Amino acid sequence: MKSTNSKKDNNVFKSRFFSELFVIPSIMWIILSILAMIDSMDSTDKLTIGELIMTDFVIILIWFVISILIIKVSFRLKKLFSKKNKDNDEVKIVENKKTIMKIEEYPHSRFVKNGMIILFIVTIVSLWLALASLFIVDEISPQHGFNFTKNMWICWCFLPIPILSIILGFKYKKVGFKCTKNIVGGFIIAFLLLVYGTFCLIPTFSANYDEIDKYRDIVDAELPSNGKLEIQNWGTYFDEDKTEYTIINAYYDKENVIDLVSSIENSNNWILSKDIKSVLRIFIPSTLYSDVDAYYSIYNKTTGQYNSLPDKAGDYEIYAMKYDVSDKHLEIHKFKYSYK
Structure with a gap:
């Protein structure tokens, strides 16, 4: 027993x-x-x-x-x-x-x-x-x-x-x-x-939001005065054809983004994902592209042009940007790209 x-x-x-x-x-x-x-x-x-x-x-x-x-x-x-x-x-x-x-x-x-x-x-x-x-x-x-x-x-x-x-x-x-x-x-x-x-x-990629000022002119939109910023510096990311890779993430969870959304919608430099020309997708990193309706802007700093292909082959500094309205999230992917 x-x-x-x-x-x-x-x-x-x-x-x-x-x-x-x-x-x-x-x-x-x-x-x-x-x-x-x-x-x-x-x-x-x-x-x-x-x-x-x-x-x-x-x-x-x-x-x-x-x-x-x-x-x-x-x-x-x-x-x-x-x-x-x-x-x-x-x-x-x-x-x-x-x-x-x-x-x-x-x-x-x-x-x-x-x-x-x-x-x-x-x-x-x-x-x-x-x-x-x-x-x-x-x-x-x-x-x-x-x-x-x-x-x-x-x-x-x-x-x-x-x-x-x-x-x-x-x-x-x-x-x-x-x-x-x-x-x-x-x-x-x-x-x-x-x-x-x-x-x-654990150390993170958080950065002072004032760092976004370096990109205000490139974004060409009315950015909020406050938000959370994250900056990641990589040699290469997922796409090997893109080097000197930097990701800038701006989050506006608690901010009023009415002016930001309005300025993006009325800007000629921002276009909906469904309206992006297929030839421009070579500049959109695989991790940035989404089937969800979001706004994109591709800025070629070397030529000073938006959403267009270079006239000749060469190395270019590209800023691929995306704004997701539902998530209130702005992404900027900065990298060097060798256009052939």
């Missing part, structure tokens, strides 16, 4: 530990992701059911592996802590009785026991809440491209929860409460939150 109970306790999938650690947080994440999909229905960047299923599958699969790891470590520690009494059943029984009496005599023992279970669940869920909060912060302070890591600092805000779980876990374990899972789960979640948070320290 004892052996059967032992096997049951160590069965990962039948343990209550598994449901607290994996099942409950997974259900909460699915609910949050469904709400996020519903919320995105009215936006241009709509989340499809296929994308939702794929994203949730990957995240839950990763969490499943982490959950199994936590449970295995917890079982191993539990076995390790009880090993010293394994050879003496009488001593073990006496120790268990003393522990039970000690717990029963402890003030508010039921409250402590239930509180530690709740704290463990909150500790596990804190990782999911941190990731969910990341989406909220991104709505307030949007990040794009390689700057997506800048808001990861939000993960550090949830560190007190697993740290509290660790501290109280050690405290009440000495009394006799079963708090191994609080300690193990706390350490793992704290480690993950700490690592995820450090992503915000």
